[in-house]
Amino acid sequence: MEDIISKFRFNEILSRFKDIDQIVVVGDVGIDKYTFGEVKRISPEAPVPVLEVTKEWLKLGLAANISHNLNTLGVRSTLCGVVGEDLNANIFDSLLEDEKLKTWGIVRSSTRPTIFKERVITNTQQICRIDYESSNEIDSETELKLLTRVSEFAKNHKALILEDYSKGTLTQQLISSLILTFKEQGKLVAVDPGRSTNPLFYKGATLLKPNLSEAKVMCSFLGYKENNIEKMAQILIDKLELQMLVITLGSEGMALLDSTSSNVLKIIPTVANEVFDVSGAGDTAISVLTSALISGASLEEAAWIGNCASGVVVGKKGTATVNLDELNLFYENLLKKIKHL
Numbered sequence: 158m159e160d161i162i163s164k165f166r167f168n169e170i171l172s173r174f175k176d177i178d179q180i181v182v183v184g185d186v187g188i189d190k191y192t193f194g195e196v197k198r199i200s201p202e203a204p205v206p207v208l209e210v211t212k213e214w215l216k217l218g219l220a221a222n223i224s225h226n227l228n229t230l231g232v233r234s235t236l237c238g239v240v241g242e243d244l245n246a247n248i249f250d251s252l253l254e255d256e257k258l259k260t261w262g263i264v265r266s267s268t269r270p271t272i273f274k275e276r277v278i279t280n281t282q283q284i285c286r287i288d289y290e291s292s293n294e295i296d297s298e299t300e301l302k303l304l305t306r307v308s309e310f311a312k313n314h315k316a317l318i319l320e321d322y323s324k325g326t327l328t329q330q331l332i333s334s335l336i337l338t339f340k341e342q343g344k345l346v347a348v349d350p351g352r353s354t355n356p357l358f359y360k361g362a363t364l365l366k367p368n369l370s371e372a373k374v375m376c377s378f379l380g381y382k383e384n385n386i387e388k389m390a391q392i393l394i395d396k397l398e399l400q401m402l403v404i405t406l407g408s409e410g411m412a413l414l415d416s417t418s419s420n421v422l423k424i425i426p427t428v429a430n431e432v433f434d435v436s437g438a439g440d441t442a443i444s445v446l447t448s449a450l451i452s453g454a455s456l457e458e459a460a461w462i463g464n465c466a467s468g469v470v471v472g473k474k475g476t477a478t479v480n481l482d483e484l485n486l487f488y489e490n491l492l493k494k495i496k497h498l
Contacts, residue, residue: 160425161495162461166454167488170462171481173452179233180447181310183303183335184220184320184327184349186238186263187272187290188249191216196279206284208277217252218274220320222478224258226444229480235314237262237307239295239326245271262306266299272324294325304331311338315451316345318443319362323351332358347447349439350375356397364401364450365393366443372404387422390414401456403463405442411464415456425460428468428491438467441479465491 194210217225224236236258240246242265249271250260273289295303303326311317317339321327332354339346340361347364350356356375359365367375369386372393376383379396383389390402394416404412410426445466449459462484469487470477 160457161491162458164488164492166458167462168485170449170452170454170458171484174448174481175231177232177448177451178315179235179310179313180227180316180318180451181235181237181262181307181314181339182220182223182227182318182320183237183262183307183331184223184318185272185322185324186221186236186240186249186326187218187274187324188245188252189216189218189222190214190273190275192275192277194277194279196284208279208284215248215252217249217256217258219272219322219324220318220440221249221253221258222440223318223320223444224253225256226441226478227448228256228258229478230444230448230484231481232444232448235259235262235310237264237303237310239264239266239269239299239303240271241265241269242267243271245273245289262310264299264302264306266295268296268299269293269325290324292324294328300328300331304334307335308338311342311344314344316347316447318447319346319348319359320440320443321349321351321354323353327351327354327358329355329358333360336361345447345451347443347450349443356393359399360397362397362399364403364446365397365399366403366405366439366446367393368405368439369407386412386424390422394420401450403442403446403456403460405439405467411460413456413460418455423457425457425464428464428487438471441466441470441477445479 193212194208196206200207224234227234253260269291275287277284346362348359348362350367372389376389376392402414413423442463445463446459449462465487466479469479469483
């Protein structure tokens with residue numbers, strides 16, 4: 158790992174996080190509930206385990222987890238998304254307020270429920286997940302409300318993160334309009350794409366961050382049956398007119414391509430010590446990549462920092478976040494490990 162980011166640059170970039178102008182985060186938002194307990198018997202009613210619940214907790218989910226990640230890193234953000242006219246919408250607002258996150262970017266709609274995902278887990282496994290949601294596109298009235306609200310933030314925010322879980326919030330009109338609005342004002346636009354969204358919707362973004370399977374699906378949609386990472390990266394850069402691309406490779410690390418510099422694909426290895434749960438790792442990666450880039454990092458430097466941040470969160474259970482102390486400690490331990498190799 159001789160190309161790892163230097164300690165000086167790592168510290169310099171992180172020190173700038175607190176001074177970053179706000180980032181707008183737009184996408185599907187919701188609540189993650191975790192129901193934890195022990196299984197000691199099988200139900201007499203059906204051949205299923207009986208969970209004796211010992212703990213329950215709620216967390217901000219989907220794109221809201223990005224704002225939560227940014228907040229724990231000391232980066233200010235404005236979260237924009239759609240919730241329902243229901244009890245869970247009130248709970249969602251309370252969760253935002255608990256984390257000192259703003260609620261004024263949230264639009265309510267009577268035509269869809271607030272997304273709510275419950276994970277039933279034990280010490281050793283996840284038993285099931287229960288989803289309350291609609292994947293239908295938001296109606297035109299809600300779309301206009303959200304577009305108007307987000308567009309107002311373009312002037313006084315440094316960057317835009319589009320977090321697409323393909324749950325209907327990010328319509329073609331919304332994505333295209335926001336990319337155009339923010340790019341016209343010279344702002345960075347980062348996209349974490351949805352698997353079932355037409356990749357051409359993201360045309361013109363600054364940074365695209367798919368995982369490997371998503372990159373394959375996007376290339377296939379564009380008419381290319383390709384498994385070579387380097388060729389896939391070049392296809393996405395060219396056809397979607399991107400400046401930068403990061404393909405997350407799970408246990409294999411990250412593949413990077415910056416068309417504004419060398420335009421040569423580079424792969425950096427994963428630095429995770431052990432993996433308990435990958436929930437939220439992608440949210441953490443896009444949060445840190447964006448924050449680092451607008452703090453003056455190169456794409457490779459940003460990817461190393463994002464890689465370390467992901468290494469922290471996959472070592473936690475549930476949808477997790479990372480703070481600066483955890484990130485610094487992880488990096489220091491990584492340096493010690495490298496010295497002993």
